[in-house]
Amino acid sequence: MERRIPPASQITLSQDSIFIFPTGQGIAFGALIVLLILGAINYQSSLIYGVAFLLGSLFLVTILHTFRNLSGVQIEFVGTPGGFVGEDIEFEIRVSRPTGGGREGIRIAWPDTIKQWVDIQEREACTIELFVKADQRGWFNPGRMLIETYYPLGLLRAWTWVDLTAVALVYPNPIYGEHPLESSTQRDNGALVDPLGSDDFRDVREYQAGDPIKHIIWKSYARTGTPVIKQYGSYLDPRFMLDWDAVQGDTEERLSRLTGLALDADRSSRDYGLEVPGTSISPACGTSHLQSVLKTLALFGKQDLPDTGTTG
Numbered sequence: 001m002e003r004r005i006p007p008a009s010q011i012t013l014s015q016d017s018i019f020i021f022p023t024g025q026g027i028a029f030g031a032l033i034v035l036l037i038l039g040a041i042n043y044q045s046s047l048i049y050g051v052a053f054l055l056g057s058l059f060l061v062t063i064l065h066t067f068r069n070l071s072g073v074q075i076e077f078v079g080t081p082g083g084f085v086g087e088d089i090e091f092e093i094r095v096s097r098p099t100g101g102g103r104e105g106i107r108i109a110w111p112d113t114i115k116q117w118v119d120i121q122e123r124e125a126c127t128i129e130l131f132v133k134a135d136q137r138g139w140f141n142p143g144r145m146l147i148e149t150y151y152p153l154g155l156l157r158a159w160t161w162v163d164l165t166a167v168a169l170v171y172p173n174p175i176y177g178e179h180p181l182e183s184s185t186q187r188d189n190g191a192l193v194d195p196l197g198s199d200d201f202r203d204v205r206e207y208q209a210g211d212p213i214k215h216i217i218w219k220s221y222a223r224t225g226t227p228v229i230k231q232y233g234s235y236l237d238p239r240f241m242l243d244w245d246a247v248q249g250d251t252e253e254r255l256s257r258l259t260g261l262a263l264d265a266d267r268s269s270r271d272y273g274l275e276v277p278g279t280s281i282s283p284a285c286g287t288s289h290l291q292s293v294l295k296t297l298a299l300f301g302k303q304d305l306p307d308t309g310t311t312g
Contacts, residue, residue, distance in 0.1 A: 018067060019159055037049075066151060073096070073097055091142070102122075108145065137297075139168075140170045239272065240271075262274070
């Protein structure tokens, strides 16, 4: 298989890559022809001979049509958006027919997945979406893909297995509910979050039981007889780091928790960075930054380049 159909992102089916064999109905059909011929010999019946030869000719013509339905078809891997562990990863596959005739009754699928039907008559090509469940993070290669047809009568099956070097990046399954550690900074870099903080003066108000004595304005109290205190506030830096040491669990659980934090931060449009052993990403925001963070988490402890070899 590796020699006859080597891995490639685009493959055109030909005689070297198409296999064909009778189905169960085809074998029964052939046995019927043999029985008719034996009966014709025994009874010397020209009519039975005629029926047997007619059915035999039909069988031979069906071989040509079944083979032709796959011959010249071009299969190409278009792309994939990736996904998370446990999800069905979408792969876009483009199927093109040669000029001069339509193709119908073609089924395409990876093993143990739902098969997609392809009919190309008026158009020269179409794009289909195939879904494969990912069980682990990192680069995911679903392996060789099955392409088959029973056209036109179901007497024969033509098929092939192709490896389109299709790989998808699978991210850790997110675990939500974690809360990043907040950090304080100067007024011009953040928003007030703790009105009882002690960093910057912000207002005055009447004294209430339990307020710090050191915040009372004694001069005002001596003049008016009403105690008032100074109010201070702390300011939150909108940027924060997703730190490996700040989450609990084993390696996969920590990666999942950091993934959930990254998705939450992206939805709230906050700047965030990432600190994992061996890698540090500065705080930023946006789609490209999220992809960079998720890719780092997906490939943590794994090879950085995809494995395009076959896995099935």
